[in-house]
Amino acid sequence: DADELVLTDAAGATITADAPVSELTKGAAVARAALRPRPSAPSTPTRTPQKKKKVSWSPDVVERSRPPAVGLVCTLKDASKRLDSYIRYHQRVGFARIYLYFDDASETADIEAARGYADVEVIVRDEAV
Numbered sequence: 001d002a003d004e005l006v007l008t009d010a011a012g013a014t015i016t017a018d019a020p021v022s023e024l025t026k027g028a029a030v031a032r033a034a035l036r037p038r039p040s041a042p043s044t045p046t047r048t049p050q051k052k053k054k055v056s057w058s059p060d061v062v063e064r065s066r067p068p069a070v071g072l073v074c075t076l077k078d079a080s081k082r083l084d085s086y087i088r089y090h091q092r093v094g095f096a097r098i099y100l101y102f103d104d105a106s107e108t109a110d111i112e113a114a115r116g117y118a119d120v121e122v123i124v125r126d127e128a129v
Contacts, residue, residue: 017030069097072098073102075101076101077107083110087116087120097120100121100123102122
């Protein structure tokens with residue numbers, strides 16, 4: 001133990017001992033008892049590092065913790081000035097898939113530019129749509 005028992009009687013005499021309190025106080029009038037640190041004990045307790053517990057998650061918990069995959073559907077007409085920044089912005093904020101519907105089939109430059117992006121599906125309006 002790092003502590004020692006110090007007993008003081010009514011007359012002020014101090015007894016320091018390692019014996020149990022019940023043995024030291026038999027038949028004696030004890031005015032005060034105190035535990036004091038032993039001189040050889042370290043002033044601060046040392047702490048042994050704890051091993052980290054390995055946490056394993058079930059596949060169900062992992063799947064529920066993922067953010068949902070969200071897609072974006074948009075109809076476009078005359079979008080050439082804003083097309084590039086529109087697609088890059090929405091991909092950056094986390095849309096997993098972008099579906100672009102072009103109203104005018106004659107906008108071939110915009111249609112081909114949009115088809116060059118990953119995860120962008122281009123649908124051109126025709127008689128079937």
